Amino acid sequence: MKIVIATAVYYPMINGVAVFSYNLAAGLARRGNEVLVVCPSQTGRNYTRTIDGVKTVYLKSVQAKVYPDQIHTVPKKKKVLGVELPHLWYRHGFRVSVFPQREIKRVLDDFQPDVVHVQVSDPIGLSVAAYARRRDIPLVTTEHNQPDVITDPLKLPLVVKKPVDAMLAVYFVNRQSKSDFVTMPTEKAIKDLIWSRGRGKEFPVPVAAVSNGVDLANFKSGKVAAEIYSKYNLPTDRPVVLYVGRVDPEKRLGLVIDAFKEARRKVPTALLVIVGDGVDKVRLEEKVRKMDLGDNVKFLGRVLPPDLYELYKIGDVFATASEIETQGIVLIEAAATGLPLVAVDKGAVGEVCRDGVNGFLCRPGNVAEIAEAIVRILSDDKLRAKFAENSVKIAGEHDFEKTLDKFINIYDKVIRDKK
Incomplete structure (x- = not known):
């Protein structure tokens, strides 16, 4: 097949959608398909690269300097008279293609796709979807977001948040209903966005849960x-609580740090290792300093494979307090590495972290429960071994080869149905 993947975030950026889009494109190419990715340029100018057998067209873009690009290190905040100023802009900002219609028409006219797969409702995704509908090309969309993912970080008052969430949900659902097939990473995501909002039987197109998946070989x-251990200055003889992912406010990593401090009262040799970068990193480093945790918390910054694969192995338990996950790729990666999980019972996390099976689900925002869960796992070798074994089994359900099989079957179906 000739497949177009449209996304707002892509290599070399690192977040859930970017990693999934990259893995999907490379996997489809390995299976013998001709794949074209369209995404925003990282330089501002239009250019084309071939990456892992995938032709990637980076469209003209501008910087949205209110958010970092997830490629460069987030700078420290400036201080005036000892007062830390908030970040109002970033030198290396997130990039957006504002009016990509002409570029998309030229690129897709030349490529002549059999099927189009849109990941995000940015200008590129909307333009590619409109192109497909005008030419009656089969259109698949994947919804990676829920309204909470957008509104929770904004800290809106409940009286404002509820109607905004409702409007976003209507927008998401209406956009998806104009596709030929819709996927979301989990059944819980589908339930929360579509079934629980009364669309159920009247939703006009097929919907399926397809895991983002991970490459279990890695x-x-x-x-x-x-x-x-020597490269990242890590001890070899201490139990490790591990976090991998973006270090942004919506990930609520501060709660994990609070819980870790509490857990150390019973496991005083424990070490917290944080892998990732983001707008909250400097604040959290200062928080750790004020909490007098010293060398008991290590911030390693952004780490790429193959080192990342090895760093997962240093953990004894993986902990997160994020409430906005539509699935959580890092949870699957941690489970595949054989780590017990500690997470909160919000979003679709429960489909990977199964309470009492391969970890513990805590109430959102409950530091005491997160701390207790960490202590229970670190203090009980038999429980930790049982959870580790179950984590590997659960991760097996998310093998990326199975994800590829499902998407190829979906593409086949929508192409047949169009014909």
Whole structure:
């Protein structure tokens, strides 16, 4: 097949949608398909690259300097008279293609796709979807977001948040209903966005839960390469609480730090390792300093494979307090590496972190429960081994090869149905 994947975020950016889009494109190409990715340029100018067998067209873009690009290190906040100023703009801002219609028409006219797969409702995604509908090309959309993902970080008053969430939900659902097939990463995401809002039987197109998946060949339990400990200045003889992901306010990593401090009262040798970068990193580093945690919390910053695969192995338990996950790729990666999980019972997290099976689900925002869960896992070798074994089994349900099989079947179906 000739497949177009349209996305607002892509390599070399790192977040859930960017990683999934990259893995999907490369996987489809490995299966013998001709794949074209369209996404915003990282330089502002239009250019084309071939990455892992995938032709990638980076469209003209401008910087949205209110949010970092997830590629460059987030700078420290400036201080005036000792007072830390909030970040109002970033030198390396998130990039957006504002009016991509002409570029998209030229690129897609030349490519002549059999099927189009849109990931995000940015100008590129909307333009590619409109192109497909005008030419009666099969259109698949994947909804990676829920209204909470957008509104929770804004800290809106409840009286404002509820109607905004309702409007966003209507927008998401209406956009998806104009596709030929809709996927979301989990059944819970589908229920929250469509079924629970009364669309149920009247929703006009097929909907399926298809996991974002991970390449299980990369994420395996086992002995850590010795050089990793020295490279990242990590001890080899301490139990490790691990977090991997964006270090942004909506991930609520501050709660994990609070819980870790409480957990250390019973497991005083514990070490918290945070892998990732984001707008909240400097604030959290200062928080750790004020809490007098010293070298008991390590911020490693942004780490890429293959080191990332090894760093997962150093953990004894993976902990997150994020309430906005539509699935949580890092949770699957941690489970595949054989880590017990501690997470909160919000969003679709429960489909990967199963309470009492491969970890513990805590009430959102409950520091005491998160701390207790960490202590229980670190203090009980048998429980930790049981959870680790179950994590690997659960991660097996999210093998990326199965994800590829499902999307190829969906593409086949929508192409047949159009014909």
